[in-house]
Amino acid sequence: MKKHIMNTYGRFDVIFEKGKGTKVYDVDGKEYLDFVSGVAVNCLGHSHPAVAKTLAAQGEKLIHVSNLYWNTEQMALAEKLVSHSDHHQVFFCNSGTEAVETGLKLARKYGKLKGGNAKNQIIYMNNSFHGRSMGALAVTGQEKYQKDFMPLMTGLKNVEFNNIEKLKEVMDENTCAVILEPIQGEGGIVAAQAAYLKEVRTLCTQYDALLIFDEVQCGIGRLGSLFAYQSFGVIPDVICMAKGLGGGFPIGAVLATENAASAFVPGDHGCTFGGNPLACAVSLTVLDELLNNGIIDEVNEKSLYTIGKLAALQEKYDVVQGVQGLGLLLGLKVKGEPKAIINKCFEKGLLLVGAGENVIRIVPPLNVSKEEIDTAVKVLEEAMLEVQG
Known part of the structure; x- marks a missing residue:
């Protein structure tokens, strides 16, 4: 087999x-x-047991209807994520890689709206890992994952993690986003310095570029706060999440500020299974257990x-x-x-x-x-x- x-x-x-x-x-x-x-x-x-109970109950109620319609579980989960964060809108998908792809697309669209076609540069970190699809792979700072799949997406710059001077050297008015992991997971469990993240935040604000945190591995309670950014005291514009969000059931999400999220309009992005009632019901149960049971x-x-x-x-x-x-x-x-x-x-x-x-x-x-x-x-x-x- x-x-x-x-x-x-x-x-x-x-x-x-x-x-x-x-x-x-x-x-x-x-x-x-x-x-x-x-x-x-x-x-x-x-x-x-709480997850198993939710799976059974929601499985008998409603599993999938597509995003042509609203469903109560998706709206409730979005409200829960927004209410516990400094962000305003959510896009649901199925995995961390999909969440990163969403973040990259949002950044490119945001850049075009703010600075025209030239504002398309995305800066990513050496030793990072963001996923295995062609877009997420392009911003993964490890050649061993990339080399057999060249050529990858263009308009990217790779800089040393935790080195603010290297970031300052390449960042300019054509930068639309900086993407990083608050803690590099696949790269060796390497934490960002809080002072570094604060300076990255300042630079992104200065150049009107989106700061994207990939919290797929380090988020959803793993650092002792619901979102990883809350453990560093730096608010990103966009958060990519998955993994713990479903506690074992596939779900991904992108949480964004109103300013960042407003770049998307109907037709810009989509996900057939994203935000389905079953996944969202499970995620709501997971968050309830994490937040309300100590x-x-x-x-x-x-x-x-x-x-x-x-x-x-x-x-x-x-x-x-x-x-x-x-x-x-x-x-x-x-x-x-x-x-x-x-x-x-x-x-x-x-x-x-x-x-x-x-x-x-x-x-x-x-x-x-x-x-x-x-x-x-x-x-x-x-x-x-x-x-x-």
Whole structure:
């Protein structure tokens, strides 16, 4: 059966069939502690009862009607996102890549309206990752993802992340947008400096360019605030989100200020499945659990606890080079390639994934317990000892 799936992923040799909370089980019944969370997607873990209940109830009520019509769940979700942000309008889609594509199109249209055809330059960051479609790939600052798909979209400039002087060198009146991740995920869990983001915001305002935050991985509670920008004190014009927004059900969204969103008019953009009642109902349930049951409020405490445990490993083992990231989007930097350690953890029933060249990414569900954090760190330590010999 595996031969019928396109060869686009280097998968672990396991077939999963069920999950509950932070645990997932393969077809042989082996239990794994999941600190990958579907790559920062399963913010409430697996098969959360509230999500399962919503899926069943909404599935019997209304699943899809298209965007030719309004639906109550889409409007309610838009209102929820707007009410908890500094933004005014939402576009719904199905994934992070689609959200980034929407942001790029919005920026190009905004630039044309503000400065004519010449105002089309989009600046992106070195070491970034924004998706695998041709537009999102074009603003992904890692050649390994781009090289086999050239030529890509033009009118782009790549600059060093966290270096405001490099941005000042290339930014001018023809810049329509700057896109960045507040924390670079695939690039190695590298956080932006708050002072840097503030200066980027100033430059975007100065040149009337949109500041686009890709919060696909770092948003929806993962940093201890609903939106990542709220943890840095810098308001972007556009936020691209997905992953945790649906807690495991596919949904993406772009949240924009009224000034930015006004560039779009009917016919400029669309998405057949975007904002369907089923996805929006699930997202509303996820947000309700995160916001009203104290889950987001506990993220920073759990983060400090996890960082303390990981820092203790650094004190004991030379292979550990440091802990980076914020909230429950953390990275353990190690000497050399982390694949052997990750594979050994997998054998021991702990799911982890890499980021960048030498970082082990740690992204448990946001409702993870301290006991489960203890277990994960214990397994990680055992794996490091066995790999190091």
